[in-house]
Amino acid sequence: MNSPERVVLVTGSTRGIGRATAELFAASRYRVVVHGIRSEECDETLRAIRGAGGHAGVATADLTQEGAAEHLIDTAHAVYGRLDVLVNNAGANVFTGTLGTSIAQWQHAMDLDLRAVWLCSKAAARSLERPGAIVNVASNHAFSTMAGSFPYNVAKAGVVALGQSLALELTPERIRVNTVCPGYIDTPINETYFGGFADPARERARVEALHPVRRIGMPQDVARAIRFLADEQEAGFITGTSLLVDGGRSALMQDPDPEQAAPRP
Structure with missing residues (x-):
């Protein structure tokens, strides 16, 4: 059982997978740092956690901006005085194809879905308690793609590779790094x-x-996988891996139905 003093920062925890993850960690006796771009976005998650008897604080940052990752990690430390687990969940999809993607759309996807994961991990690694854990949220798009979701596909594949690289460097320092790859949630x-x-x-x-x-899937399905990988007792021999949480979708070979295919750019 983890100490009630253990602290987790979940980026992008105002809704969806991030919120479900924050609530599950709180129910598991972690102190949770909820993240959103603005503090008012975090209110609903805070109320849910505190209403259930959990402990939660707030750290705000726009992770596409310079210096935001370092600011976020510093703020998370200021809330509870320590940080044990980082969950890099913040991200967004841009529904556009390869030929129709603008430079601005590409840059936004790379900045939020990939660059922010690297910078938050880099900033957190300097001060995470040992043993510590980083869990990144990628996607099954990292392994099999679909039309009309080009920059997201590329960024999430990058998150998987990033997780492996981080694990090689950080695991000897007693920080495990793993990646969860959700499917349709x-x-x-x-x-x-x-x-x-x-x-x-x-x-x-x-x-x-x-x-x-x-x-x-439901957000809670992914949250349970994240919680498992963050737990030193349950997953202490797991690092550098990517866990598909997709209801078996990736095991199926399926020819696309032309009438149902996503619109081309």
Whole structure:
């Protein structure tokens, strides 16, 4: 059992996977630093954690800006005086194809989905308690891609490689680094994806049927995987790995239905 003084910072924890992860760590007796761009975005997560008897504070930063990662880690330390676990969850998808992606769209995806993961990990590694853990959130897009999601695909593949590189350097320093790769999860990002189809309900049903478990995931499914990898007692011999949390979707070879394929750029 972890000490109640252990502290975790979850980036992008105002909704979806990040919020579910923050709430699960709080229920596991961690003190949680909730992150959002603005403090008011964090209020709902804070209320949920504190209402359940947990401990939570706030650290704000726009992770696409220079110096934001260092500021975030410094603020997280200021909240509780220490940091044991970093969960790099913040990210966003840009639904655009290879030929239609603008330089600005590419840069935003790289800055938030990849560069911020590196910079937050770099800043945290200097001061994480030992043993410490970093868990990055990538995507099953890192292993098999789809049309119309180009910069996200590339960035998330980069997160997997980044996690391996960090693990090689940091594990000898008693900081384990692992990556969770969710599939379709019931989050605002995927609601946006489904909303791009003429019949969102039909597309959702089609996607659910592609999963051996016959459903898409919930944020809590991913949160439990993150919590496991962060736990030194449960996962102390696991580092440098990527864990697919996709309901078996990646095990299926499926020819795309041309009528249901994502729109081309």
